[in-house]
Amino acid sequence: MTERLRASQVVPDGVLVEQSTRASHAALAIGIVLVAFAATLPLWGESSWMREFVEIACYFIFAMMWNLLAGYGGMVSIGQQAFFGFGGYVMLALGNFGGVNPFVAIPIAALAAALIAAPVSWIAFRLQGGYFAIGTWVIAEVFRLSFANVSAVGGGSGTSLTALRGIERATRESVTFWMALACVVAAIALVYLFLRSKQGLALLAIRDNEVAAESQGIPVQRVKFAVYVVAAFGAGLAGALYFVGNLRISPDAAFSVNWSAFAIFMVVIGGIGRIEGPIVGALIFWALNKFFSDYGSWYLMGLGLLAIVVTIYFKQGLWGWAQQRWGWVLFPTQRTLR
Amino acid sequence: MPLLETSGLEAFYGDAQALFGIDFHLDAGELVAIIGANGAGKSTFLKSLTGLVQAPRDAIRFDGEPIGGLPPGDIVKRGIALVPEGRRLFPSLSVDENLLMGANAKRPGPWNLQRLYAMFPILEQKRDEPATALSGGQQQMVAIGRALMSNPTVLLCDELSLGLAPIVIREIYAAMPNITAEGMTVVIVEQDVATAQQFSQRVYCFQEGRVSLHGRSDTLTREQISAAYFGM
Amino acid sequence: MLETIIQGLLLGGLYCLFALGQSLMFGVMRLTNTAQGDFIVLGAFGAIALASLVALHPALITIMLLPVAFGVGYVLQRHVLNATLGHDPLPSLVVTFGLAIVIQNALLEVFSADPRSLDSDGLNTASLTIGADFAVGVLPLVIFTVALAATAALQWLFTRTALGRSFRAVSDDREIAELMGLNAKQVYALATGIAFMLILVAGVLQAMRTTVSPSDGPLLLLFAFEAVIIGGMGSFWGTFVGAMVLGITQQIGFRIDPGWGIWFGHLVFLAVLVVRPQGLFPKTRG
Numbered sequence: 096m097t098e099r100l101r102a103s104q105v106v107p108d109g110v111l112v113e114q115s116t117r118a119s120h121a122a123l124a125i126g127i128v129l130v131a132f133a134a135t136l137p138l139w140g141e142s143s144w145m146r147e148f149v150e151i152a153c154y155f156i157f158a159m160m161w162n163l164l165a166g167y168g169g170m171v172s173i174g175q176q177a178f179f180g181f182g183g184y185v186m187l188a189l190g191n192f193g194g195v196n197p198f199v200a201i202p203i204a205a206l207a208a209a210l211i212a213a214p215v216s217w218i219a220f221r222l223q224g225g226y227f228a229i230g231t232w233v234i235a236e237v238f239r240l241s242f243a244n245v246s247a248v249g250g251g252s253g254t255s256l257t258a259l260r261g262i263e264r265a266t267r268e269s270v271t272f273w274m275a276l277a278c279v280v281a282a283i284a285l286v287y288l289f290l291r292s293k294q295g296l297a298l299l300a301i302r303d304n305e306v307a308a309e310s311q312g313i314p315v316q317r318v319k320f321a322v323y324v325v326a327a328f329g330a331g332l333a334g335a336l337y338f339v340g341n342l343r344i345s346p347d348a349a350f351s352v353n354w355s356a357f358a359i360f361m362v363v364i365g366g367i368g369r370i371e372g373p374i375v376g377a378l379i380f381w382a383l384n385k386f387f388s389d390y391g392s393w394y395l396m397g398l399g400l401l402a403i404v405v406t407i408y409f410k411q412g413l414w415g416w417a418q419q420r421w422g423w424v425l426f427p428t429q430r431t432l433r
Numbered sequence: 434m435p436l437l438e439t440s441g442l443e444a445f446y447g448d449a450q451a452l453f454g455i456d457f458h459l460d461a462g463e464l465v466a467i468i469g470a471n472g473a474g475k476s477t478f479l480k481s482l483t484g485l486v487q488a489p490r491d492a493i494r495f496d497g498e499p500i501g502g503l504p505p506g507d508i509v510k511r512g513i514a515l516v517p518e519g520r521r522l523f524p525s526l527s528v529d530e531n532l533l534m535g536a537n538a539k540r541p542g543p544w545n546l547q548r549l550y551a552m553f554p555i556l557e558q559k560r561d562e563p564a565t566a567l568s569g570g571q572q573q574m575v576a577i578g579r580a581l582m583s584n585p586t587v588l589l590c591d592e593l594s595l596g597l598a599p600i601v602i603r604e605i606y607a608a609m610p611n612i613t614a615e616g617m618t619v620v621i622v623e624q625d626v627a628t629a630q631q632f633s634q635r636v637y638c639f640q641e642g643r644v645s646l647h648g649r650s651d652t653l654t655r656e657q658i659s660a661a662y663f664g665m
Numbered sequence: 666m667l668e669t670i671i672q673g674l675l676l677g678g679l680y681c682l683f684a685l686g687q688s689l690m691f692g693v694m695r696l697t698n699t700a701q702g703d704f705i706v707l708g709a710f711g712a713i714a715l716a717s718l719v720a721l722h723p724a725l726i727t728i729m730l731l732p733v734a735f736g737v738g739y740v741l742q743r744h745v746l747n748a749t750l751g752h753d754p755l756p757s758l759v760v761t762f763g764l765a766i767v768i769q770n771a772l773l774e775v776f777s778a779d780p781r782s783l784d785s786d787g788l789n790t791a792s793l794t795i796g797a798d799f800a801v802g803v804l805p806l807v808i809f810t811v812a813l814a815a816t817a818a819l820q821w822l823f824t825r826t827a828l829g830r831s832f833r834a835v836s837d838d839r840e841i842a843e844l845m846g847l848n849a850k851q852v853y854a855l856a857t858g859i860a861f862m863l864i865l866v867a868g869v870l871q872a873m874r875t876t877v878s879p880s881d882g883p884l885l886l887l888f889a890f891e892a893v894i895i896g897g898m899g900s901f902w903g904t905f906v907g908a909m910v911l912g913i914t915q916q917i918g919f920r921i922d923p924g925w926g927i928w929f930g931h932l933v934f935l936a937v938l939v940v941r942p943q944g945l946f947p948k949t950r951g
Binding site: 234237392 | 691695696697699745748749754755756757758759760762763764765766767769770771773774883886887890891894898924927928931932934935938939942
């Protein structure tokens with residue numbers, strides 16, 4: 096009798112490959128309930144809550160994609176804002192000049208960001224480590240300066256998203272909110288499924304030991320390229336979404352390095368290399384923003400100091416520390432061999 | 434009292450245990466060999482002696498003093514120098530500079546640049562070249578010289594013959610009498626059993642992190658050694 | 666055209682000073698200091714603050730602050746940055762990034778966002794006439810000379826002194842360097858101390874040449890970084906040449922259109938990255 100064995104079953108006799116824990120099943124159920132509940136927000140919530148959610152959603156998606164790139168792909172970049180801003184501008188161009196519904200333009204813009212990531216990676220991959228990081232920043236600066244020279248989109252001072260002018264405000268805010276919710280769910284699902292796939296395992300192998308992975312036949316460069324493109328897609332998605340919510344774009348806002356800074360802080364505080372990390376980091380970041388952003392420079396200084404302290408003393412981020420201490424795992428991407 | 438001794442030395446690489454209780458002693462002026470297959474723990478043992486691998490304080494005693502776990506800089510200043518496995522010369526430094534690096538510990542003694550260049554004349558010819566541009570055998574000479582420059586009382590040599598042709602190995606070991614002339618105590622780690630037996634007074638055989646055989650080099654038989662080497 | 670090139674060379678002198686500290690820190694301990702630009706601005710503001718207290722010539726102010734700069738760099742490396750070193754570039758990147766944010770905002774709080782400059786005693790307007798009808802500013806010439814001297818001094822330090830030997834040794838193989846009795850943590854701290862002295866000089870000269878404001882840091886970092894990459898990592902003269910190339914490129918860009926100078930520099934940087942990623946004068950390791 097012949098059986099086609101799935102990849103996850105090809106293990107020695109008597110060894111079970113567990114992929115889910117009971118806690119993660121519970122978390123999935125809770126997640127579904129939360130999303131369903133959140134989807135009703137426009138019916139009873141204030142419009143400011145919806146706006147805040149959209150903003151935090153963008154921060155979170157951007158951070159999660161940064162996390163994928165750095166924590167899993169091993170590529171630390173401070174230039175992902177290039178794709179964030181690119182996504183925003185493509186969405187705006189499609190909306191203002193192409194007559195495309197901006198909400199529909201969001202995923203298209205994300206795709207555009209993914210496409211432009213290909214030639215960008217060709218340049219960026221020539222650098223390694225810390226210099227790769229700064230190199231990506233230079234590239235983002237080139238994007239910024241280039242768009243600042245395009246008068247059709249307002250040059251250095253930017254322009255407004257006119258395509259949504261005709262829609263009633265409450266409707267617009269509700270649809271934006273649902274779009275944001277959908278993007279958050281899609282981003283989490285995308286990253287989660289990607290990491291559980293064969294490519295995801297390859298990624299973990301590469302992260303642990305690139306040379307060993309290469310000798311096992313894993314096409315390291317191709318996998319890294321794939322991760323870079325996926326991360327760019329996510330960044331573009333976040334950017335397009337952000338500027339649908341913001342209605343106004345400018346090169347300085349779109350391509351600001353602060354995006355990368357916030358993503359880094361969220362991920363470092365929440366824990367790099369873990370899916371739950373960016374969620375925890377985004378929540379902490381949102382809370383800090385809510386209570387302290389009035390303090391302006393002092394708030395930012397505090398953020399900087401917090402990141403420094405967490406990096407030195409809590410090397411795995413606060414979530415990672417909790418994981419070690421109490422063994423919590425919400426999103427299982429490790430396979431436990433028993 | 435032995436110059437250098439270990440009792441029940443255990444060593445770990447992370448969670449993996451590499452040494453399971455090594456008892457070893459070295460008397461002043463001796464040349465002792467450690468043999469064993471790859472992964473037997475020979476290099477780990479030398480690294481523990483020099484502080485590159487953590488060890489319990491009392492597990493290693495040098496001249497009666499417990500030195501386990503001390504930083505490598507402390508240990509070299511006390512007089513134990515290592516010729517590392519694979520040479521590990523500094524690529525950005527010339528031959529001369531690599532040797533000078535060894536003198537960083539500044540102990541008094543007979544070894545200096547002139548004496549080294551007299552022992553290995555080819556190095557003087559190449560003194561300003563980047564050290565890693567030399568041939569394998571010449572690099573080994575530099576590595577030995579670098580260790581000698583600190584004027585140690587104990588010289589630990591990790592796999593001097595690694596990757597070298599037999600004629601070069603003979604050339605390197607031909608310098609041994611010069612090195613031990615003033616009573617230098619030497620430990621050589623070797624995979625080449627014949628060389629080990631030829632130059633040493635005593636031999637330890639390591640097998641999977643334990644001492645599987647120990648005795649005088651001139652009395653151990655080939656059968657005994659094979660059995661201990663391969664753990665049969 | 667000749668004038669553009671000469672202006673470019675002189676500008677390159679400043680960029681070289683921005684970059685030397687970064688080149689040093691990366692060369693010795695593979696640490697990417699993303700706060701490089703912000704520390705330069707900090708140095709500039711430090712000098713400006715001191716100058717407002719004691720009316721002295723900028724050169725004296727610099728000399729007074731040099732030991733302070735060394736101390737700051739030493740302590741920072743010893744007690745903060747040493748903990749971030751290792752195979753993973755992320756910790757040092759995040760910590761220096763955090764430092765950049767802290768410095769920028771601290772300066773903002775103390776000095777406000779207004780651009781300031783350092784009184785150069787007329788140096789920034791003085792000029793020297795060369796040839797028939799060609800004049801160069803004295804200050805740019807001074808900056809260029811300082812850059813040349815600094816590069817030569819660093820090169821000499823690295824190749825001809827025991828300290829330089831220990832820098833190269835710990836950079837090559839930290840473990841074996843420690844086996845030789847070197848205290849790597851101490852060596853790293855000395856390197857950063859020296860780097861910060863260079864940073865101070867760069868900051869003072871920048872403040873004399875033009876104005877500085879708390880948010881200038883990131884751009885200066887990018888210039889420093891581009892100079893290092895174009896020139897090739899591991900070589901101080903390479904950094905010098907890279908800075909020259911960057912300066913000239915920017916000047917050509919400025920000539921064509923005032924808004925294009927920096928953008929031009931970025932493009933040339935990317936072009937070098939594509940065509941010759943190891944830079945113009947890379948140091949080859951054995």
